[in-house]
Amino acid sequence: MxxxxxxxxxxxxxxxxxxxxxxxxxxxxxxxxxxxxxxxxxxxxxxxxxxxxxxxxxxxxxxxxxxxxxxxxxxxxxxxxxxxxxxxxxxxxxxxxxxxxxxxxxxxxxxxxxxxxxxxLAEDLQAYTEFCQYRQNEIERRGAEAQTSKADWLESKRQELQSWMRRRRAEKRSSRSSSGFRSVFSFRG
Known part of the structure; x- marks a missing residue:
């Protein structure tokens, strides 16, 4: 039970x-x-x-x-x-x-x-998860050629997802009060 x-x-x-x-x-x-x-x-x-x-x-x-x-x-x-x-x-x-x-x-x-x-860190986790899925799918799709051109296609997707992540994070921070939970995530004080 x-x-x-x-x-x-x-x-x-x-x-x-x-x-x-x-x-x-x-x-x-x-x-x-x-x-x-x-x-x-x-x-x-x-x-x-x-x-x-x-x-x-x-x-x-x-x-x-x-x-x-x-x-x-x-x-x-x-x-x-x-x-x-x-x-x-x-x-x-x-x-x-x-x-x-x-x-x-x-x-x-x-x-x-x-x-x-x-x-x-939901946006960060979502973007990273999507990046990992994209990377795996592309490696499977491209086969042996994946490693030779990997830097090019992976960089493009990484930039796209990180831009989305940063934009969402900025929107979230600007719409929330100053007592947001993220404020405690800094060693800088």
Missing amino acids: ALNISFELQEQDLEYFRNIMQKTQQSVSQLSQAEVLAAARALAGEVKHQVPDFVASRLKQLELLVAMVEDSEWDLTAEEKLDVLSALAYFAKPEDLIADHLPVLGFLDDAIMIELVAQE
Whole structure:
């Protein structure tokens, strides 16, 4: 028998998580890109088979964020990488809100943070996912010739998707109040 529990986080609840994210970012701001990515990758790998579905589904988003930063063909700007790395900072901290060793609930806080990060970076994730699908489809379609001209056709699609992503992000930022969740995603203070 499965038990379905759902809950809604109100603005004051989200503010609590924003504050946690800010404190975490300050405490891990000295970590390198490699350390932040390694911690996020370790969390995703460590818990893949021992967590409830609601956590496992969010771990896929975490893995996608790591891949987005590491993908040289996606080629994020330094500022965009910093946004993603700042969002991943929570997962680089060994102690979090709920001890991870607790069965079932141990990764609830991680799942909530991943969901908040994924919502904030939705355009980035959507554009990157589309880019990966396009890249795979073109490699399959072009066969052996794909590698010889890959840089040309991939660059064009990357520019198209990143332009869309940046335009949507700018529209989203200009239409939201100054208390947007993204504001906590900066090591720059």
